[in-house]
Amino acid sequence: MLAPMAGVSVQAFRRQGRRYGAGLVCSEMVSCAGIDHGNERTLGYLRVGSDEHPLAIQLFGSEPGVMAEAARMVEAAGADLVDVNFGCPVRKVTRTGAGASLLDEPDRARRIVQAIAGAVTVPVTVKLRRGVEDGARTCLEVGPELVEAGAASLTLHPRSAQQMYTGEADHALTAELVELVDVPVVASGDITSRARAQAVLAWTGAAAVMVGRAAQGNPWALREILDGDGTAPTREEVVAELLLFVRETVRELGERRGTGFVKKFYGWYLGRGRFPKPFKQELVVLDSTEEVVTRLLAAAPGAAEVLERLEAELPAAGDEILLDRLPISIYGGG
Numbered sequence: 001m002l003a004p005m006a007g008v009s010v011q012a013f014r015r016q017g018r019r020y021g022a023g024l025v026c027s028e029m030v031s032c033a034g035i036d037h038g039n040e041r042t043l044g045y046l047r048v049g050s051d052e053h054p055l056a057i058q059l060f061g062s063e064p065g066v067m068a069e070a071a072r073m074v075e076a077a078g079a080d081l082v083d084v085n086f087g088c089p090v091r092k093v094t095r096t097g098a099g100a101s102l103l104d105e106p107d108r109a110r111r112i113v114q115a116i117a118g119a120v121t122v123p124v125t126v127k128l129r130r131g132v133e134d135g136a137r138t139c140l141e142v143g144p145e146l147v148e149a150g151a152a153s154l155t156l157h158p159r160s161a162q163q164m165y166t167g168e169a170d171h172a173l174t175a176e177l178v179e180l181v182d183v184p185v186v187a188s189g190d191i192t193s194r195a196r197a198q199a200v201l202a203w204t205g206a207a208a209v210m211v212g213r214a215a216q217g218n219p220w221a222l223r224e225i226l227d228g229d230g231t232a233p234t235r236e237e238v239v240a241e242l243l244l245f246v247r248e249t250v251r252e253l254g255e256r257r258g259t260g261f262v263k264k265f266y267g268w269y270l271g272r273g274r275f276p277k278p279f280k281q282e283l284v285v286l287d288s289t290e291e292v293v294t295r296l297l298a299a300a301p302g303a304a305e306v307l308e309r310l311e312a313e314l315p316a317a318g319d320e321i322l323l324d325r326l327p328i329s330i331y332g333g334g
């Protein structure tokens with residue numbers, strides 16, 4: 001599964017994940033707060049394309065009733081699963097009683113899952129961290145309760161909220177959680193290779209693994225994890241995927257937002273020893289997509305042909321549903 005990542009999991013990222021074999025992709029978290037007062041600081045709205053399914057759409061919020069209403073909207077937009085975020089460690093989110101802070105409020109967490117499960121017919125899943133404080137084992141208490149409340153699957157990222165992304169994911173906890181519940185458990189955290197995926201699956205008994213940071217600018221990691229094909233992409237392939245990503249993301253977010261948004265992806269695509277470092281620096285200072293495209297094509301002219309093949313496989317534009325009452329929060333994380 002491809003991990004939900006705020007500020008990363010735009011439509012182009014999810015579609016790319018599917019092309020490289022992810023069995024399930026997930027939107028980044030969308031805010032339920034927008035329904036009530038519409039004043040969430042927002043990065044934009046989610047677009048759901050017909051080729052993204054099966055797609056999980058992730059919600060975050062703290063009010064069971066509001067979240068249930070958001071879940072209905074998400075189901076109507078075509079979500080195959082409604083995922084609930086009990087993992088976001090960012091203070092702007094936890095301060096509102098959402099994300100990982102719900103791990104310390106099991107009663108409210110349970111009511112949220114119950115309300116959502118009662119509102120939709122698609123499965124409701126939950127993504128959680130191990131707990132709020134370092135060393136916490138809260139997930140082992142809350143997880144089974146959430147299953148009782150109606151969660152059809154749990155994804156565990158076994159770091160504490162306090163840890164953010166430091167240290168290592170402690171999949172010993174994932175193994176314990178698998179023993180405690182009779183629904184599929186998904187292991188998230190530090191899955192970077194096929195060897196690592198196989199080791200974690202064997203060790204924990206998890207039903208699936210989720211891949212996040214390893215797939216940033218690197219869909220080839222998904223291919224390697226799925227079928228062991230570790231062939232490095234050619235420069236043309238790398239540039240073609242980046243060109244498609246830039247173009248699609250600018251289409252989704254608009255030129256002004258899109259050009260800023262894609263900048264962090266340059267290093268992710270062009271790093272990893274694929275291009276000399278100064279090349280990324282050159283792109284980051286360019287202001288328009290047009291200049292970026294020109295520069296990339298000059299570096300790898302053969303990419304144009306690869307890009308044409310990728311474009312031919314895209315569904316027709318307009319074949320999308322816009323979730324325009326649920327903003328994508330700028331404060332994301334998990």
Ligand SMILES: Cc1cc2nc3c(=O)[nH]c(=O)nc-3n(C[C@H](O)[C@H](O)[C@H](O)COP(=O)(O)O)c2cc1C
Pocket residue numbers: 003004005006007008028029058085087088127157165188189190191210211212213214332333334
């Ligand atoms: C930039 C970034 C944004 C994230 N945003 C979310 C999010 O919106 N919802 C969520 O459940 N997890 C989020 N996560 C957590 C990931 O889904 C995943 O659990 C975590 O990164 C560990 O997996 P990895 O080691 O494969 O990256 C985010 C992670 C990163 C790095």
